[in-house]
Amino acid sequence: AADAATNSAMIGAGGALLSSDRRLKKNIKRIGTHVLGIGLYTWDYLWGQPFSGVMADEVEQVMPEAIVMHPSGFKMVNYTMLGLM
16 A cells, blocks of 8 residues: 555665655656756655655656665665765
């Protein structure tokens, strides 16, 4: 189920991993552009938590090595690799 547990943030030697799968988000608004040409957004997670960052599907197109599949089947982004953490 898409819930707060799915939004696990994992920080370790590999960097900061955050759930960035578009399927977990609502009220998505583009607020800018990352240097890689992908969008920067604000959104609310389905469980109501506001956040800002990137969309995993866009990151996967330009830097697939920054994507990690969570055991839930949702994609996570290594924000450290994008210079965002």
